Amino acid sequence: MVLKLYTYHNSINAKRVAITLHEKNVPFELHEIDVFTGQHKTPTYLEKQPFGQVPYLDDNGFILYESRAISLYIATKYADQGTQGLVPTEPKANALFHQAVYSEITNIEDPAYKAVVEKLFKKALAGLDPDEEYYQKLITNLDSKLDVYEKILSKQKYLVGNEVTLADLYHIPYISMLPATGCHSVDSRPNVARWFKDITSRKSWQAVKDGIKSTSTY
Numbered sequence: 001m002v003l004k005l006y007t008y009h010n011s012i013n014a015k016r017v018a019i020t021l022h023e024k025n026v027p028f029e030l031h032e033i034d035v036f037t038g039q040h041k042t043p044t045y046l047e048k049q050p051f052g053q054v055p056y057l058d059d060n061g062f063i064l065y066e067s068r069a070i071s072l073y074i075a076t077k078y079a080d081q082g083t084q085g086l087v088p089t090e091p092k093a094n095a096l097f098h099q100a101v102y103s104e105i106t107n108i109e110d111p112a113y114k115a116v117v118e119k120l121f122k123k124a125l126a127g128l129d130p131d132e133e134y135y136q137k138l139i140t141n142l143d144s145k146l147d148v149y150e151k152i153l154s155k156q157k158y159l160v161g162n163e164v165t166l167a168d169l170y171h172i173p174y175i176s177m178l179p180a181t182g183c184h185s186v187d188s189r190p191n192v193a194r195w196f197k198d199i200t201s202r203k204s205w206q207a208v209k210d211g212i213k214s215t216s217t218y
Contacts, residue, residue, distance in 0.1 A: 002216045003028040003074075006048070007055030008035045009211045012116075012173040013067040014055035018212045019169050020071040022204035024082035027216035068101065071166055083204075085163045093160065100159040100167035108149075111142040112174040119181035135181070143185050146192055153191035157198075168199050176200060176209065 003021070005028050007014035021028050033039050033054050041052045049056040049065045056065040057073070064070050075086040088097050115138040122128045152159065158168050175186060175196060186196050199205070207213075 001060040004031055004058040005029065005055055005212070006031045006033055006045075006058065007212065008033050008040075009213070011035075011054045011212075012177070013053075014212060015173045015208050016067040016170055017055055017057070017070045017074070018208040019172065019202075019204045020074045020086070020166065021215070022207050023086060023169070023202075024074055024078040026074060026078050026082070028214065029216050030212050030214040068105075068166075068170060071170070075166055083164070086166045086169075088160065088163075088165060096160050097165050097167055100165070101170065103159075104167060104170050107145040108142070108171060109174055111138045111145070112178060114138050115142065115181055115183060116174060116177045120177070139183050139185065142183070146185050146189055149195075150189040150191050153195045158195065164199065164202075168195070169202075169204070171196075172200055172205055176205075 003026060005014065005017060005021070007017075007030070009030060009032055018028075033045070035054060039045060040049070040054055046052055048058070048063050051065070053065070055067060055070065056063060057070045059073075059077075064073055072087060079087075088094050115135055118130045118135045118138065122130050149159075156162055158164050160167055178184075178186065187193050200209075
């Protein structure tokens with residue numbers, strides 16, 4: 001049966017999953033969830049995703065949530081098709097992969113997510129002006145982490161080595177939104193800029209950056 005992805009079509013986190021689906025050439029159905037009317041907080045939805053967040057995946061009755069967990073499941077289940085090596089299996093390479101994933105979560109997404117919320121979503125969703133001092137502190141924090149990335153990427157093409165992995169692709173959704181906040185920290189670091197241009201030029205991101213669409217009809 002075709003995989004079913006339940007989410008708002010422009011969900012930042014769901015784009016992580018959609019990138020993986022495209023990389024692995026896995027057909028899927030998008031089932032639109034109206035987060036603006038609170039559909040993700042209804043009893044029916046909470047039966048599948050108890051935290052009331054998007055996205056979640058339905059694989060013939062197997063329900064999974066959290067975008068990185070879903071992406072890892074897809075890349076593992078469909079390991080023999082599409083882009084190879086998204087999750088390295090050799091023990092040392094696999095350890096480095098998970099190291100890069102945890103670094104993305106704690107060192108990059110945290111300040112990037114908060115900066116996007118502060119500068120873009122706070123006004124749009126709550127009608128509140130952004131706290132510029134707080135935003136600048138977030139960007140200063142992010143800059144210090146990207147300085148480390150600049151060193152890492154001066155020695156290798158991608159975060160785990162010279163082959164792209166999910167650890168690289170996980171970065172795309174939030175970092176791609178930073179320029180809209182006024183942050184150009186990626187462009188000011190040559191190796192980070194080269195890396196990010198590389199991963200965002202992939203067909204998988206181009207297919208979902210403006211919104212997720214089903215690749216299978218239902």
